[in-house]
Amino acid sequence: MSLMGNYARAPVRFARGAGCSLWDEDGIEYLDLVAGIAVCSIGHAHPRLVAAVQEQAATLMHTSNLFEVPLQESLAARLAPPGGAVFFCNSGAEAVEAAIKLARKRRTGGSIVVAQGAFHGRTYGALSATPQEAKQAPFAPLVPGFRPVHASALAAAVDGGTAAVLVEPIQGESGVHPLDPQILRAVRAACDEHGALLILDEVQTGIGRTGSLYAFEQMGVRPDAWTLAKGLGGGVPIGALVVQAEHSEILVPGDHGTTFGGNPLSCAAAHAVLDVVDDPGFLDAVHRIGERLREGLRELPHVTDVRGRGLMTGFDLEGVSAPALVTRALSEQRLVVNATGPATIRLVPPLIITEAEVDDALGRLGALLG
């Protein structure tokens, strides 16, 4: 095996997918409640995404950012607020890097306040914003100037030396922990008072995952900037940093860049995803089906503290190991679920999942936990 050993992979080899189904090399069908970690937002092999990618691949895949890219411009117009601007890259960590550079350029030497338990990615800047001992310690020294505090202390940590507060509306990798909207509003007020940026990491929560295009729309807060990736391309790598109008001219030629970012292929994919997410009733269904899933989970034995919004759900287990449940779900029930810790399961299924598929999944989980 010539692969680097930085993953503990389940011994399953998927060969094909359609909707919420995956098939392994032996043709065995699985029900997918993870969607490649909130990436395959409109399911596997969605005909509109497949057609868009096929057509763009056969037309023009890449020109670099030395030239104007019309698909970037039209995609930015769909993602940005009025007068705002978008920088396209290839991943969540890269979107976070761009956000950190924007904040630091605006307030040189300023600190960046982050929440304990946060996850913002694996590159050095994003890792430095990810205050988790196990992830950071082997890679010291990190980028200086990051200030981790408990979520409830975020607002109090902001002062005149703060460049930005960077926070997830719902912590994903830590096990789906929603940020209290009241805390977020207090952070917004503190940032306004001290001239700091409020940057939301919507890499996991964005593009309809929580039942609105962006999670912050349900929290009564206007961020200065937000990051996107995971679900944006539906499986094709693309990330983005979106900023409000007043921050759209901070980065100038030479400040930041990317070779691949925003190429026509990835932009065509993101357009197709947005076309589906923009369908009337799509986001209502995400809300409704997410609630149905959480209600069903609350009925199951060993399940405690079911949390989340839309189709981003986490729950804790009592008396059952989460990693063991993941293994049994795969092998006994052909169900793909994800453990974020020893006692926590995360479910981020394709947003196109049906009520019947949710009921099917609940039945399979019930059979494992009963």
Ligand SMILES: *Cc1c(COP(=O)(O)O)cnc(C)c1O
């Ligand atoms: C997954 C994730 C990232 C990192 O994204 P990559 O594409 O893996 O670099 C950053 N922030 C949040 C909130 C994420 O969930």
